[in-house]
Each structure stands twice: as C-alpha cells, then as structure tokens.
Amino acid sequence: MIGRLNHVAIAVDSVEKASAVYRGALGAKVSEPETVAEHGVTVVFVELPNTKIELLEPYGENSPIAGFVAKNPAGGIHHVCYEVDDILAARDQLKASGARVLGDGEPRIGAHGKPVLFLHPKDFCGTLVELEQA
Amino acid sequence: MIGRLNHVAIAVDSVEKASAVYRGALGAKVSEPETVAEHGVTVVFVELPNTKIELLEPYGENSPIAGFVAKNPAGGIHHVCYEVDDILAARDQLKASGARVLGDGEPRIGAHGKPVLFLHPKDFCGTLVELEQA
Numbered sequence: 001m002i003g004r005l006n007h008v009a010i011a012v013d014s015v016e017k018a019s020a021v022y023r024g025a026l027g028a029k030v031s032e033p034e035t036v037a038e039h040g041v042t043v044v045f046v047e048l049p050n051t052k053i054e055l056l057e058p059y060g061e062n063s064p065i066a067g068f069v070a071k072n073p074a075g076g077i078h079h080v081c082y083e084v085d086d087i088l089a090a091r092d093q094l095k096a097s098g099a100r101v102l103g104d105g106e107p108r109i110g111a112h113g114k115p116v117l118f119l120h121p122k123d124f125c126g127t128l129v130e131l132e133q134a
Numbered sequence: 135m136i137g138r139l140n141h142v143a144i145a146v147d148s149v150e151k152a153s154a155v156y157r158g159a160l161g162a163k164v165s166e167p168e169t170v171a172e173h174g175v176t177v178v179f180v181e182l183p184n185t186k187i188e189l190l191e192p193y194g195e196n197s198p199i200a201g202f203v204a205k206n207p208a209g210g211i212h213h214v215c216y217e218v219d220d221i222l223a224a225r226d227q228l229k230a231s232g233a234r235v236l237g238d239g240e241p242r243i244g245a246h247g248k249p250v251l252f253l254h255p256k257d258f259c260g261t262l263v264e265l266e267q268a
Contacts, residue, residue: 026136076260125152126146
C-alpha cells in the first residue's frame with residue numbers, strides 16, 4: 001500500500017536556526033520559510049535528491065506541534081509521511097486491520113494541498129505516520 | 135554536502151511484530167530479519183521506492199539501542215542517515231563548523247559495510263544523524 005517516503009518532519013523551536021544548521025553545517029539546499037497559518041506551522045523544506053526533510057516551527061495559539069516542541073526544546077523527529085495512491089482505500093484497509101486513524105477519520109487537506117490522514121503512533125512502532133494521497 | 139536520505143531508523147522491541155505492521159497494515163515489502171551482532175541489532179528493511187526504513191531490535195548485552203527501547207517501549211524513530219561522498223571531508227567540515235561528532239571522530243564500518251559517523255543530536259535539531267559514505 002505505502003509508496004514513497006514523502007518527507008520526514010522535524011519539529012524545532014526556530015526554522016531560522018534549523019535552516020542555518022542544514023544549510024550551513026550540512027550543506028543542504030533549504031527553502032525560504034513559509035507560514036501555513038491554518039496548520040499552525042512555519043515550514044522550510046530541506047531538498048534532498050530522493051526526498052525532503054520538513055523543518056516545522058509552531059505558529060499561532062493552537063499549533064499542533066507546540067506541545068512537542070515544549071517537551072523537546074532542542075527539537076526532534078515529529079513524524080514520517082508515506083504516499084498512498086488512494087487515501088480513502090488506505091484508510092478503510094487500515095481500519096479493517098484494527099489500526100487507529102487519528103481525528104474523525106476523514107482526510108484533511110494537508111500543507112501540500114493534498115488529502116492527508118495521521119495514524120496512531122501506538123499502532124505503528126511508536127511513530128506518528130502521515131499518509132498523503134500523492 | 136549531504137546527499138540522499140539513505141534510511142530512517144525506527145527502534146522497536148521486536149522486528150517480528152514491527153514487520154507484521156509494515157507488511158500487513160501498511161502493505162510494504164519487508165526483508166527477512168538479519169542479526170548484525172557486532173552492531174548489537176537485528177534489522178529488517180522496509181523497501182520503499184525512494185529510500186528505506188530500517189526497523190531495529192536490540193541484540194545482545196551491549197546493544198546501542200537498548201536504552202532507547204527501554205525508554206520507548208512502543209518503539210520510536212531513532213535516527214536518520216544521510217549519504218555523503220567523502221566521510222572524512224564531511225567530518226572535518228562539520229568539526230570546523232563547531233558541530234560535535236560522536237565517539238572518537240573516526241568513522242566506523244556500519245551495518246551496510248560502509249564507513250559511518252554519528253553526529254550529536256543537540257547540534258542537529260534534536261535529531262541523531264548518521265552520515266554514511268555512499
């Protein structure tokens with residue numbers, strides 16, 4: 001079912017500082033910061049030849065990553081995102097297997113403008129998994 | 135400097151259970167378990183079209199991931215591995231930038247038979263980073 005690794009998301013307290021690490025010490029190509037207010041994040045993309053790393057900074061009052069960054073002030077890997085062809089078929093197959101889909105189980109439009117779902121870390125090796133319809 | 139994302143490593147208490155999750159619920163291609171005694175892990179590879187996920191289970195008395203799994207019994211993302219062309223040049227550049235290389239700073243031969251180094255999470259957005267000479 002799952003296809004490409006779309007991205008690894010790393011939550012940080014400052015995308016400016018994190019960009020300097022990836023652009024400077026690691027010599028990677030990093031995009032300019034972009035705030036996605038409705039998702040409560042400011043994001044930069046580290047462009048690797050085969051996938052990307054998303055560096056996420058909390059934005060606004062109700063950022064979904066604010067708690068994570070408060071608990072991990074140095075930052076940390078927040079989730080991985082796998083691509084699927086058909087997110088509703090993927091959801092139904094996952095639910096049938098007994099896995100928990102977060103929220104109300106309906107895909108939302110994610111930060112890339114595509115339908116996404118998140119899966120319960122406890123059912124996936126302690127890892128928050130995002131599925132994105134590619 | 136950094137090139138491809140070689141893999142994301144997820145530490146788990148059982149690669150057998152973790153394989154069932156990735157092969158079953160997520161419908162991915164997963165290799166058979168392989169024990170790498172000198173690295174203190176049993177590993178399976180989840181083969182994605184653009185990269186791989188390594189599921190690591192502690193092996194033996196002095197497994198380097200035993201502490202992590204004890205603290206995260208459901209499992210968790212342990213590190214990311216970026217490829218570099220020249221690991222000694224990468225190390226020297228990183229040290230010159232003030233970043234900390236773990237251990238004695240000399241590359242070791244990693245689980246894929248290639249030279250690797252690990253970088254200090256505090257200097258890299260709270261993320262344990264492995265560099266592998268590709």
